[in-house]
Amino acid sequence: MSKIVDSFRAWKAGPGSIGLLILGVILGLTFFFSGGSFMVYANSEKFCATSCHEMSFLAEEHKGTIHDTNRTGYRATCNDCHVPHGYVPNYFAKLALFNDYWGHWTGSIDTKEKFEAKRYELAKKVWTYMKSNDSRECRHCHTTAKMDPDKQTTKAKARHEKLRTENLTCVDCHFGIAHTEPEGPGPQELTAAAAGK
Amino acid sequence: MPKRLFAKVRRLVASKSAGVVLLAGFAAGFIALSLFGTSMIYTGTEQFCAQNCHEMANNNTKEYKDTIHDKNRTGVRATCADCHVPHAPVPLYIAKFGALNDLWSHHVTHAVDTPEKFDAQRGHMAERIWTYMKGNDSRECRSCHNEAKMDPEKQSDMAKARHTKAKKEKLTCVDCHYGIAHKVPDGPGPQELEVDKAFISRSAIF
Numbered sequence: 001m002s003k004i005v006d007s008f009r010a011w012k013a014g015p016g017s018i019g020l021l022i023l024g025v026i027l028g029l030t031f032f033f034s035g036g037s038f039m040v041y042a043n044s045e046k047f048c049a050t051s052c053h054e055m056s057f058l059a060e061e062h063k064g065t066i067h068d069t070n071r072t073g074y075r076a077t078c079n080d081c082h083v084p085h086g087y088v089p090n091y092f093a094k095l096a097l098f099n100d101y102w103g104h105w106t107g108s109i110d111t112k113e114k115f116e117a118k119r120y121e122l123a124k125k126v127w128t129y130m131k132s133n134d135s136r137e138c139r140h141c142h143t144t145a146k147m148d149p150d151k152q153t154t155k156a157k158a159r160h161e162k163l164r165t166e167n168l169t170c171v172d173c174h175f176g177i178a179h180t181e182p183e184g185p186g187p188q189e190l191t192a193a194a195a196g197k
Numbered sequence: 198m199p200k201r202l203f204a205k206v207r208r209l210v211a212s213k214s215a216g217v218v219l220l221a222g223f224a225a226g227f228i229a230l231s232l233f234g235t236s237m238i239y240t241g242t243e244q245f246c247a248q249n250c251h252e253m254a255n256n257n258t259k260e261y262k263d264t265i266h267d268k269n270r271t272g273v274r275a276t277c278a279d280c281h282v283p284h285a286p287v288p289l290y291i292a293k294f295g296a297l298n299d300l301w302s303h304h305v306t307h308a309v310d311t312p313e314k315f316d317a318q319r320g321h322m323a324e325r326i327w328t329y330m331k332g333n334d335s336r337e338c339r340s341c342h343n344e345a346k347m348d349p350e351k352q353s354d355m356a357k358a359r360h361t362k363a364k365k366e367k368l369t370c371v372d373c374h375y376g377i378a379h380k381v382p383d384g385p386g387p388q389e390l391e392v393d394k395a396f397i398s399r400s401a402i403f
Binding site for chain 2: 011013015022031143145
């Protein structure tokens with residue numbers, strides 16, 4: 001073993017060459033390209049929704065909701081709501097994938113029953129996260145300044161007015177819109193991490 | 198000159214250790230591709246497309262304001278690049294090269310630098326876009342609007358009927374949905390344009 005390390009040290013200290021420089025450039029390009037491609041692939045519906053059977057429960061629920069089928073066919077898939085769009089938060093979110101692997105291997109929600117038992121806990125985690133960043137992922141697509149109140153219902157208009165004075169965020173009212181709503185207090189009752197704004 | 202530069206680089210790398218040279222190459226490759234990627238993203242932003250030159254800012258951008266793709270019930274928008282820049286990698290690169298034409302026009306020919314000149318060219322420019330969109334079966338429209346995920350129950354009776362008819366007549370989005378974000382020029386619309394639909398297939402990435 002130490003022989004390999006020694007010969008590596010000797011090679012590393014040896015003289016460089018054009019070939020090595022080119023090899024380095026190719027490695028750098030490949031590394032960035034594959035990293036970037038992975039980021040894109042890991043956000044696709046194909047990967048998120050159907051790669052593991054745990055997620056297929058959630059994918060089933062998303063089917064037919066307003067973010068899946070609607071008048072114009074403009075959709076929001078898993079990552080649009082659940083993966084940050086900024087570079088650095090995105091990388092952190094991708095690292096959290098390891099948690100999903102761990103859950104998959106330990107079988108924490110591998111049956112419908114186990115999933116239902118954990119549903120509230122999982123929902124609470126997502127709600128808390130969304131409240132803490134003022135529904136950042138919602139706002140990535142929905143630009144408040146570009147909403148036309150005249151196209152909204154009277155009720156929606158009134159409530160949107162109200163929420164601004166009460167310092168609420170999107171997910172405080174718009175929850176359980178793409179997945180089954182669990183029993184228990186909703187996001188408005190979760191005051192824990194409502195720092196936001 | 199290239200020969201001398203090459204010799205210089207060779208002397209330089211020979212004077213450094215192999216590990217350092219490899220690492221320097223890696224960093225150069227990594228940075229080059231990230232700069233390239235970032236420039237692709239930046240040149241697709243509204244800030245760059247809509248505001249950077251007065252040709253765009255004084256004409257297309259103004260017309261686009263308050264149309265359905267800018268302002269609507271939910272605040273979900275489509276900006277310049279969503280409709281006018283391909284989303285697949287290779288067509289994207291080709292489109293970015295096409296922007297050289299815009300630079301040429303801005304700096305050399307001044308083809309559309311006043312609203313009057315712009316209006317004079319409007320028909321010609323619209324025809325080009327319509328031809329492109331018809332040729333790839335409205336690929337950019339479909340990048341957001343997924344036909345299979347449209348709910349006919351939520352559409353008006355007229356829209357439902359026309360969408361059914363469009364399928365039968367092999368029309369594409371832009372055949373009817375034109376002049377929705379910019380002013381409609383005088384003259385024949387997209388349905389009157391003869392386009393070879395086999396020119397670019399929708400799924401092609403080249």
